[in-house]
Amino acid sequence: MDRDGVRYRPETGCAAQADLRHDPLTATAPPAERWLLIESHTAWPRQALSSLGHSGLREGLSGGELGALVARRCREAGVRPVLIRRYGRVDRNGPRRWGLVDCQPGRELVRWGELPADEHLLEVLAGNDPGQVSDEPVYLVCTHGRHDACCAVRGRPVAAALATAYPERTWECSHIGGDRFAANVVVLPHGLFYGHVPTARAVELAKRYDEGVVVPDLLRGSGAFNPAVQAAQHFARAAGHSPAVGNLLPQSVEVLGGHRWRILLASTNGPIAVEVSAHLDTVDARLTCAGSSPAQVRRFELHSLTTA
Template identity: 65%
Template sequence: MALQRGDAMIATAPPAARWLLIESANAWPRQALGALQPAPEEPAVSSEVARRCGELGYRPVLIRRHGRVDRAAVRRYALVDCRPGHESVRWGELPTDAYLLNVLEAVATNSLNALPDLQPPTQEPIYLVCTHGRHDACCAVRGRPVAAALAGAYPDRTWECSHIGGDRFAGNVVVLPHALFYGQVPPSRAVEVAKHHAEGRVVPDLLRGSGIYPPAVQAAQHYARLAGHSDSLTALRPTQVQQLANQHYKVTLTTTSATAVVIEVSVHFDTVDARLTCAGKAPVQVRRFDLHGIDVVGG
């Protein structure tokens, strides 16, 4: 539906600076954490994981391999940090779902090294593809072919995942640890996203934004790339964000040279008298960013 309407994906990446990935072979209900299995000593695992993740600023997401799941295999979890300069992934073994509470306690007390199973940090990318059909059918219908394409090329890096936001833009792909959200990815271009990332570049026409930045910065980065500025992962980082009157923002971004680019955008909310997703309701409001100016300074 969003594709037919031509909905803009600009600046639609949700906040996602830190992640807790939880491997789960159980069926995922609409609220994914409901799939976590309680333990006698901790019957409310799902709600407690959600509460602690909220307090710590982590986004909990269920993951599973594409295709047949080996239920006898040891499950894993991962702690992902997407903050610029801190990008890392740390994997560990997950004996029970209740063990997640130990992991989150170690996060809260800054004692991760006390977790015997936790591996050293790596920057090896992870490709998450939303296939959470019980949250929205479009995610399963459009996401699974994308997951199949990525898993065929990168089986160790590809995971199906639970809801990540933006169901109307399925197939949705997130590249960690840079928190890059891609939308409306067709299976024919899934591997392209991964290859560009390996080269240190983004794919601008499929990019919804980076979850480490607020929407105004995501919009500024989009318009800077549209104007011909770098598609490098490390370029176009914000050095200043000014909120002006009338919902205008002035964002200063770094470039690959000695210059900077200053983007002015404004935010508006449009009413759409249609369902945005298969499970959505109408009418709804959608956010839109308009460009008002681009200036190159310095150099």
């Protein structure tokens, strides 16, 4: 059911309406320099981490308390936690895994380990279980229907397409932000957020990543960078600079005031100076299926782009 007892319909959901409004994807990736991936065999509630604790708890710690504790430890460590699961049928009796991902430029790394019980996540966050380094990328597809129906309706076909082509790399995941941009895909370890991903182009994102490039028209940005840097990178690519994953790294960010920034990007063609500003636009729309109207959306404007 949708808000006010109205049944959800995909054609009137937040993602379909954002499509019709042509909401820009530019610089909408939420900050996420590090990730904690938690394989879950239980149903995901709206607040995903509240499901932690079903696998056996330390004495005196309830499931809700464990979820809150893991969330707090993640905030303190600058880590974004999400639940993950394989697409399709899940062997609920099989072993579960945890993943720890670093998306910081030059430090990109994925590590995996076994998760015997949910409370073991505290050991992982404390650095007491280093896991095993993996050189395989990870594809997360948000399918968290209890958070927003659009994520499930649009995300599951994309997850199916990716899982068919890359079964070991692909995971459904809980809420990652930007419901109206469903289907949302995150490519790790570079933290690339893609939005409004059509099922027919899901495998394209993976193939292009293997080639070391981004797909600009679907890219929301990299969570490793703040929104102003994401916007500067977008405008540089739109001006013809290389879409290589490692190109356009920020060298400096100068805050000019008035929601304006001057950002120096390193490029294969030499340094690029980009000046951008951010503006809030009011729209008569709901940005999530459970949201309210009117709402505000942030939009970035390019003021100058010069090369040395």
